Amino acid sequence: MTDHLLVATGLSAGYDDTEILHGLDLTVPPGRITVIVGANACGKSTFLRTLSRLISPSKGQVLLDGKSIHRTPSRDLARTLGLLPQSPIAPEGITVADLVSRGRHPHQSLFSRWTRQDDEAVDSALSATKTFELAERPVDELSGGQRQRVWIAMALAQQTDILLLDEPTTFLDINHQIEVLDLLTDLNRTRGTTVVMVLHDLNLAARYADHLVALAEGRVHVSGTPEAVLTEDTVRHVFGLESRVITDPTSGRPIMLPIGRHRMAASTDTAREPSSKEKNA
């Protein structure tokens, strides 16, 4: 179980001279699933990277249990806070078991030997992600869905109480997306792992989030329960898109239906009717 508290206060950060995040505040609810959404290039990855100390903030700070993460020794931090980046690299020919075992890195040192605990962590990470059968296979021969499960297994082997994931479902088929999100939910439920992830798909975000955060142009536009956050106003502001938001009959969560310019049923009253000029163009 975890009650580590991760808080960002007045966070500004960016690359070289370009500031991407402008004074961002966020308290990550411990033991829950937080999902971050926002348009392309609004700073979601930059935010996760700053939260996990890959980027130093120019203003504000990230506090883990009240202590700045930039003052925490890197190995200690890596035992509490894990990150699965958007595009990790698998060394050519590496096997699944080998890759997953590299998640133990922060628990070892130059002279320490493998312990029973290390083996157990790898074993339970492989089992939890159902990648045990793949253990001897080279990672580069796996399907996208399998590979993503292997990366998650590696992050699990790190055994951190907080896990940040940057778009863990991108490039996956819908069934594999659901599989990955269910897996992360299981983890959250059974181990109490605090999950913070960036998701592309608003509906999946609303479906799996306990806490939903909408970023726009490097600021938190709105955050809270999926019902409070996923509204037609939010979608308009964050994505510049007109939409209908209804309630998903299966999950009871809000679900967003985009309104484009074409193929509208005549009865859709909230839709912006295409003007005759556009029709003729």
Next chain:
Amino acid sequence: MTAHSSTINAVIANRRGRTRRYAVVLSVLLVLVVAVFAVTLAVGQSVTPPGDVLRVLLGEEVAGASFSVGQLRLPRAVLSILAGLCFGLGGVAFQVMLRNPLASPDIIGITSGAGAAAVFAIVVLSMSGPIVSVFAIVAGLGVALLVYGLSFRNGVAGTRLILVGIGVSAMLQSVIAYILQSAPAWSLQEAMRWLTGSVNGAKLDQALPLLFALLFFGGVLLSRSRDLEALRLGDDMAAALGTRVSRTRMLVIVAAVGLIASATAATGPIAFVAFLSGPIAGRIVRNDGSLLIPSALTGAVLVLAADYVGQHLLPGRYPVGVVTGALGAPYLIYLIIRVNRIGGSL
């Protein structure tokens, strides 16, 4: 419960398999270094019985062997081993850190930089001894900074760094050629050393500074071997695993340049040893452990064997760099074609 204990046993067996294979690879490479070393000591223009070789090594006077083994073959073999270890270690450190086999110091201009500084110090400033290595190390670091700076744009992109490095390298090669051309006392042997690398005329007292450099810089590199392994997963993943990426990178650059430049100051830029050792070691080790030591041993075998081939197995005598150059060039062409095909970094 039984299912659990059987899966954990499989995990343990898998890990032990990797450790065991790695130990076997290390032993085989070590035996290979010793074997090639022994052959180069015993077999030259004439064959010296192993007993005589051993007695010379123990410091006894042996008629007919003391000079050929003790004065000619031994310094040559010792310098070859040390230079090979340094080139193999420094080369693979760069390749692993930048995740690209083309990012080897002899491709991206660091070796040429060290070579140009050494040849300038020796030929123009008439220097000799360890001060030459210091010159070479400073120049090597300067070139590393220059190439890094020129290719830096929101983080270093692999391909850009390599193209910039190849350009800088070509420039420095012509500096070496220019110094040699305009040098007053111009000897073919000296020129070959600075153009392709050679252990001709090796002396044992050249070996000591190189040994110190190897122990010091090699020690620094080995202490970072775990972080280098983490860097193979990408900078972000390495940082997430608790590696301090910039600090690791800085230490690795300084240590690898120290190794490459010290070796270059002693033997000249022995062509492609830094470039070839890592990928060869990688083929053997796969992912069973750090490539640092296997690549160092591979470098030693390469230099020893290539020098032997150049001295005794080819019509005429060639410096070691000519032989390693002939080995490395096809591989370089292969890699460049591959980069072109997959469009970008390796």
